[in-house]
Amino acid sequence: MNQNYSSAPLDDPADEDASRAAGANRGADSAAERGAERDPFLTAMGDRVRLLRARRGMTRKTLATETGLSERHLANLESGVGNASVLVLRQIAATLNCPLAEVIGDETTASAEWLLIRELLQGRDQAALQRARVALAEMFAQAPRDPHRKDRIALIGLRGAGKSTFGRMLAQERKVPFVELTRVIEQLAGCPPSEIHSLYGASAYRRYEHRALEAVIHEHERAVIASPGGLVSESGTFNALLSHCFTVWLQATPEEHMRRVVAQGDLRPMSGNKEAMDDLKRILAGRSELYGRADMTFDTSEKTLADAYLQLRDRLAARLAAESPDEVRVS
Known part of the structure; x- marks a missing residue:
């Protein structure tokens, strides 16, 4: 497909960072390279750190910079040969904005009730788990269900999926505002998202992201919203999006994502980085389960722009x- 879906800048600096710095993700401890025996617990913990990092679109270099740790130390940890101290793990958890328990193990073993809930959900398919999540969200909701949820259409997915292009087209046909959340973040911060990352770090960017979403929800009862690709990695922000918007995951193959970004004239993902495609695949794999929580999924691959729309x-x-049927307003 040769459609140029969007002329907008890259929609997530974290994704951009991940694509540009794949070279930092190579190089493991020499002991690991020699095939040294690994402790299963350390191996599993390394896998979790790598998954959490991929979901947030962070390279190992970025994580090292923000935690103050060396890339080699993180490489050892992710390879299952680094016996990190509790303080180091706390630094990593804080930077990844997740509980320490999520890094070192399964928090659902913490109590008998957790174990019973886990056993009840064990083996269920994704559709059943989604119904359970929705039921729990409604049970524990602090506020009444948003009556305008289905009047706000939020498009999620990696850059190159067509969020900006399809978003503008849907907004025009539905006669509602089109909002790019990245632009709102820039307005709130007074600088581009890339500068927020470089000056204050990923955690600050995610805080601005949450504030921007709250502002858009408060201001617009009806809208089409293009969200940054990494928004789904912050559970609080993503849950707010799911609660207040009807979400659509725009899917495409990794090759299609990359081809569209390059076709837009942005060569940064490929600049000096032969592993860019591997990075993109890793981010997509890490986020697929999160993107899958959307109300609807639509694959844009191998379609003309007109047919896809x-x-x-x-x-x-x-x-x-x-x-x-009774709530939907037809424009």
Whole structure:
């Protein structure tokens, strides 16, 4: 597919950083390279750190910079041969904005009730787990269900999926505002997202991201929203998006994502980085389960722009009508 889906800048600095610095993700401890025996606990912990990092679109170099640790130390940890101290693990958890328990093990072993809940959910398919999550969210909701949730359409996915292009087209046809969340973040911070990352770090960027989403939800009862690719990695922000917007995951193959970004004239993902495609695949794999929480999924691969938009529009209209025919307003 040779469609140039968007002329907008890269929608997530974390993704951009991950694509540009793949070279930092290589090089493990010599003991690991020699095939030294690894402790299963340390190996599993290394896998979790690598997964958490991929979900946030952070390279090992970025994580090292923000934690003050060396890349080699992190490489050892992720390879399962680094016996990190508790203080180091706390630094990593803080930078990745997750509980320490999520780094070192499964927090669902913490109590008998957790174990019973886990056993109840064990082996369920994704559809059943999604129904359980929605039921729990409604049970523990602090506020009444947002009556305008299905009037706000939020597009999620990696850059190159077509969020900006399809978002503008949907907004025009639905006669509602089109909002790029990245632009709102820039307005709130007074500088581009890339500068937020370089000056204050990924955690500060995610705080601005959350504030931007809250501002958009407060201001717009009806809108089409293009969200940054890494928004899904922050559970609080993503849960807010799911609660207040009807979400659509725009899918594409990794090759399609890369081809579209390069076709837009942005060669940064490929600049001096032969492993860019591996990085993109790793980020996509790390986030797929999170993107899969969307209300609807639409694959844009191997479609012309016109065909893809018409199919997306029709499927979206059918889903909205089927889920709440009395609430949907037709423009």
